[in-house]
Amino acid sequence: MSLDVVALRREFPSLRSGIAHFDGPGGTQTPEVxxxxxxxxxxxxxxxxxxxxxxxxxxxxxxxxxxxxxxxxxxxxxxxxxxxxxxxxxxxxxxxxxxxxxxxxxxxxxxxxxxxxxxxxxxxxxxxxxxxxxxxxxxxxxxxxxxxxxxxxxxxxxxxxxxxxxxxxxxxxxxxxxxxxxxxxxxxxxxxxxxxxxxxxxxxxxxxxxxxxxxxxxxxxxxxxxxxxxxxxxxxxxxxxxxxxxxxxxxxxxxxxxxxxxxxxxxxxxxxxxAGLAPGAGGDRRSRLRAAMHAVDEHERRLLGMLEAGLAELGPAVVVHSRAAERTPTLLLTLPGRATWDAYEFLARRDVLAPAGSFYAYEPFRRLGLDDPHGLRLGLAPYTDDSDVARVLDGLAALLKTASA
Structure with a gap:
């Protein structure tokens, strides 16, 4: 059962802003209901x-x-x-x-x-x-x-x-x-x-x-x-x-x-x-929730594949630090020779919200031993769609064409 993302997005008044949100790990947008x-x-x-x-x-x-x-x-x-x-x-x-x-x-x-x-x-x-x-x-x-x-x-x-x-x-x-x-x-x-x-x-x-x-x-x-x-x-x-x-x-x-x-x-x-995201699912609320989260997982995995493929095309200018076999649709990036905070601001000016920071993950951030004091985090949510992924990839490609600091 697939997720109807077009119908889903209509339930979120905030998405009318035109912002492409990749900040879901810090908090998602809220449906009107x-x-x-x-x-x-x-x-x-x-x-x-x-x-x-x-x-x-x-x-x-x-x-x-x-x-x-x-x-x-x-x-x-x-x-x-x-x-x-x-x-x-x-x-x-x-x-x-x-x-x-x-x-x-x-x-x-x-x-x-x-x-x-x-x-x-x-x-x-x-x-x-x-x-x-x-x-x-x-x-x-x-x-x-x-x-x-x-x-x-x-x-x-x-x-x-x-x-x-x-x-x-x-x-x-x-x-x-x-x-x-x-x-x-x-x-x-x-x-x-x-x-x-x-x-x-x-x-x-x-x-x-x-x-x-x-x-x-x-x-x-x-x-x-x-x-x-x-x-x-x-x-x-x-x-x-x-x-x-x-x-x-x-x-x-x-x-x-x-x-x-x-x-x-x-x-x-x-x-x-x-629970309503899988409208064809029957049974009690717990059964419907399990079906819905399966649909969410499939949707997010497909988008994650698109995102990772697009990042790979950008070459060594983008380093992805999310590598585990089992993981959520959340990627931490650094850009060798560039400050990820600058990348965050560049994308934000395009209405693409991909925050930079350590995100209160003090121990893992230290353990990664990054040169940059921040990482750029891209997190997918149920309402993320193909156009959002295209926008963040286009934004990063445009950033890489600019002179580095």
């Missing part, structure tokens, strides 16, 4: 949650719908869905809750491939408890995770392994299940950053081997917020710091303060929008 869902809840009636007055019921329904939508998206029970302001905030919160039981001599394993949001919270929590931090490496030449380092650094003293399901910098999709199997054999928990992964693949949290999985709806057409998924039984064992009168029920014990009902409604609408 998502914005409408936010507005509908805000204009209510709306109040704090309850079961009597209509405004209370509306708030309660927004929360319940959000939990079920993300249960369907991620493959966990609704009682295991935690809302957060961002994936970073959720990871910090859970690092503090998990670290309460860590002791001197314990070990925490993080990855050189990860966004700093799945590195620094764990490093800081481990340091505060006197636990040792150990590192999983990757090979800059191939972009592949070093499986040998996985087995070397995980020991019976390991309490937690934090690993990305897909690098937001170079797109590498490491073998998360293989890492999780090693971690679980040692008795460790596995925390998976799925922020970049969930935007491109159908997610099955248990199949990945993740004990805790975090993602961000604004990376897949929703509003800005974060979602954590886990088995409710595991969440019952964690005791976060919270206010005395706030509920101790799971998952709400982790959601501090009054929830943003309108944001949750928008995030739910994003899931429903995704």
């Amino acid at each position: 998502v914005a409408a869902a936010v507005a509908a809840v805000l204009t209510g009636p709306l109040s704090n949650r309850g079961r009597v007055v209509a405004s209370e019921v509306n708030a309660d329904r927004a929360v319940a719908a959000f939990r079920q939508a993300y249960a369907d998206l991620l493959g966990v029970p609704a009682g295991g869905i935690v809302h957060g302001r961002s994936a970073t905030q959720l990871t910090y919160d859970f690092s503090r809750a998990l670290a309460k039981d860590w002791r001197v001599g314990d070990e925490v394993v993080v990855s050189r491939l990860d966004h700093d949001a799945n590195v620094r919270p764990w490093v800081q929590a481990a340091t505060a408890k006197g636990a040792e931090v150990r590192w999983i490496d990757f090979d800059p030449a191939t972009s592949e995770l070093d499986l040998g380092s996985v087995e070397a650094v995980i020991t019976p003293r390991t309490r937690l392994v934090a690993i990305t399901a897909a690098s937001n910098l170079i797109g590498t999709r490491p073998p998360v299940r293989a890492v999780a199997d090693v971690a679980h054999a040692a008795g460790a928990l596995v925390y998976v950053d799925g922020v970049h992964y969930a935007a491109h693949q159908a997610v099955d949290v248990p199949a990945l081997g993740a004990d805790l999985f975090v993602c961000s709806p604004y990376k897949f057409l929703g509003p800005h917020c974060g979602v954590l998924a886990a088995d409710p039984g595991l969440l019952e064992t964690l005791r976060p710091d919270k206010l005395v009168p706030s509920t101790d029920a799971v998952p709400e014990r982790f959601e501090l303060g009054t929830l943003p009902y309108e944001v949750m409604a928008g995030a739910t609408a994003a899931v429903d929008f995704l």
Whole structure:
């Protein structure tokens, strides 16, 4: 089943700007139905949650719908869905809750491939408890995770392994299940950053081997917020710091303060929008989501092939650092002899948005050892079309014809 990209693009008012967006890894554009869902809840009636007055019921329904939508998206029970302001905030919160039981001599394993949001919270929590931090490496030449380092650094003293399901910098999709199997054999928990992964693949949290999985709806057409998924039984064992009168029920014990009902409604609408991308698919919402994400994957893979072929034609003037066999449609480029920041500005003047930076991927960017302090990142999204790819390739070709700095 193929993706109807022409029809899809009509649902995004922002695309009428004429900008070709390659900034999806930093946050996607928003379909009109998502914005409408936010507005509908805000204009209510709306109040704090309850079961009597209509405004209370509306708030309660927004929360319940959000939990079920993300249960369907991620493959966990609704009682295991935690809302957060961002994936970073959720990871910090859970690092503090998990670290309460860590002791001197314990070990925490993080990855050189990860966004700093799945590195620094764990490093800081481990340091505060006197636990040792150990590192999983990757090979800059191939972009592949070093499986040998996985087995070397995980020991019976390991309490937690934090690993990305897909690098937001170079797109590498490491073998998360293989890492999780090693971690679980040692008795460790596995925390998976799925922020970049969930935007491109159908997610099955248990199949990945993740004990805790975090993602961000604004990376897949929703509003800005974060979602954590886990088995409710595991969440019952964690005791976060919270206010005395706030509920101790799971998952709400982790959601501090009054929830943003309108944001949750928008995030739910994003899931429903995704489920509708495969109109011929039958079954429940989870089945439709899996069919839709398969169609998205096929569409993005085709465009990625076009993009890579076009970049290859530009020759050695463009170096692609995304080389893993299994990866998302995200490419990191450098231009020998040219500053990628200049390339970003050149393309932006043509209304092609391809950001330059390190994108909070502090460890992998350092590990690549690039001469340029920035990399040019090209990320595809479901609404990217052939003309967008042609425009970015034409822009880069035009840049290369100009005198270098």
